[in-house]
Amino acid sequence: MVALCGVAAFAVNVSHAADKPNIIYILADDLGYGDLGCFGQKKILTPNIDQLCAKGMKFTNHHSGSTVCAPSRAVLLTGKHTGHCTVRGNGSKHNLRDGHEDVTIAEVLKGAGYHTAMIGKAGTGCNVSPGQPNRKGFDYFYGFNGHGPAHHYFPPVVYRNEREIHFAKNKNHTGDTYIHDEFMREVMHYLDEHGKTERPFFLHYAAMIPHASLVAPEEWVAKYRGKVKEEKQVSRGNYARCDEPKATFAGMVSRLDWEVGEIMSKLDDLGVAENTLVIFTSDNGPHSAGGNKAEWFNSNGILRGEKRDLFEGGVRVPMIAHWQGRIEAGSTTDHLSAFWDVMPTLCELAEMESPLGIDGISFLPTLLGKSDQQKQHEYLYWEFYERGGKRAALTHKWKAVQLNMNNGGDSIRLFDINADPTEQYDVAKNHPEVVANFRSIFDQAHTSSPLIQWRKR
Missing domain, CATH: 3.30.1120.10 (Arylsulfatase, C-terminal domain)
Incomplete structure (x- = not known):
């Protein structure tokens, strides 16, 4: 029997959830359509994501919720496009509402018996109060409550649920704790803790990379030093100084690729790869900020525009879906889809009805190779x-x-x-x-x- 997902409080049904798949949704920040090898990138190495694509499904016509961060993520979580979603821009006032006015994917899946977590950059708004991700359905949260601080890879403070976590030696641009190291420790710990329980989990890993500032550990910058001709940029605004912007940007993308590889290896080690849907994508088109230029690596591929444009380069994003044994390896689809389709897709996967009034259409039939059953968008x-x-x-x-x-x-x-x-x-x-x-x-x-x-x- 399909459970009803409306705006009422969601009662957790753990016993019925045991046969449902785990879900990991990895969201890169400002990664362009052309930044991955499997989408045409020639200079930046992304072997783990390319392998994910080779063993999964490549979406060539998938689109983000918006052309900047906050509205794109709010669209993802609520299933409503920017003509209807509460959050339509960046800025401190643009946050999802508490209560049942803005129902999120996490609330739906929690009601279906899932344990839910978000690690990284809060997708529930630009500047939310401590604990707000928890109030919007995430059982566990670790990361940035504000998108302003999330420009910096050495933050003095992040949050674990409602509690501040301090890094005394971090000064935004410098320090001894690179926040993505902490993110990965959190992700690995979460998978160890929840990977073998009877209760399925939904992990939303909202990575910062490759959003400016341009900062990466030395081992990742070194991979490209001398292999790219540097073009130093003078104007960086409030971003970190970077004298090797090309090598650093490429190193950041390769670092993210390594993280994806670590996550997939962990699923294999835990023996849950066959019961875990993994989706990888980006929140909008590539950026030219903090010393970076999207044109250096042809980050938007053949597409026109980049972040803050509504041409395809600003909103068409790479997407890969992997589910061992369920999604056909090496498959490709040009199904027209967008972030607001994720909500109904995961609702269908969890045997829940979608909230009323959303704009999305489930692409689960496409994932499972049932294209003849796939409904289409009018626009x-x-x-x-x-x-x-x-x-x-x-x-x-x-x-x-x-x-x-x-x-x-x-x-x-x-x-x-x-x-x-x-x-x-x-x-x-x-x-x-x-x-x-x-x-x-x-x-x-x-x-x-x-x-x-x-x-x-």
């Missing part, structure tokens, strides 16, 4: 309020982008995304009926928000 939609304000929508053939929304909006640009995946040729004048349809989609997909609006000048 995907994004809205973003920085850099003049912009909105975009995507169908299986067309991509529409409208800029300058704070001044009433420019003319809608239209791209035949199949014939022109680089979004170079605006064909709006040739297809007025398609443009009119997208204008209707924009109106349909957007609801007003008390937190943020287009700023009419």
Whole structure:
């Protein structure tokens, strides 16, 4: 019998959960579509993630919740795109609401009998109060409550649930505790503790890498020193000084790749790989910040744009799904999907009904090789309020982008995304009926928000 997942309190049913798979969702930070070897990267080595892809399913048409961090993660956790989600931008006021107004994946899975954990960067908001991830369904949390501090790899303070964890010698840019070392210790300990219990677990590992600042342990920078021609950047803002930005960025990605390898090895050691779904992806497109330039490593592949753009380079992200014995090894899908599909996918996996009012469609049939049973989106939609304000929508053939929304909006640009995946040729004048349809989609997909609006000048 399928359990109902609404907005009421979730009663944990541990006994019924024993036959359900574990779930690990690994979320990189600002990793571009082209930053992995299995997605075309030529200079940065990612053998563990490439192996994950070779033994799993590669999604070539998957999209993030937004083009920056906070709304993208909120979309992931709630199953609502940025036209409906509470969190639609970065900033201290953009947090999921306590109570049952913003139901998260963790709350759903906890109600299905899962033990739930989030390690890394809190996805429930930009600056949440201590314990707020716990109140949004995570039994265990370790990491950053604020996204501002999460720019630094040597933080003086992180949180374990509601308790502050101090690193006395850390000064944001320097110190003796590289926070990703702590993250990995937490991940490994969590897997040791929960990997062999009868109760399934949901682990959301929200990594910082490769978000600026550009900082990596020496052993990872050394792998690329002398192999890349450095182009030092002067403007770094509040980020750490980095005199080897190319080697450091590449080293950060390779460090993340090593972490994925460690997680997969741990699952093998525990004997639970066959009962664990692992998903790896990124929260938005690649960044040019802190001394980095996305163009150095062709981080967006052939796609136009990067972080803070609504062209494909800002929102199309690499995704890999691995489930030994259940997902066909070496398979590839171009199924049109997005972060808001994760909620219904995991609900279906856990035999729970999705919360009412979400925008996602489960892609579990695709994962299990049942493409004939896969429902399709009519469109995907994004809205973003920085850099003049912009909105975009995507169908299986067309991509529409409208800029300058704070001044009433420019003319809608239209791209035949199949014939022109680089979004170079605006064909709006040739297809007025398609443009009119997208204008209707924009109106349909957007609801007003008390937190943020287009700023009419």
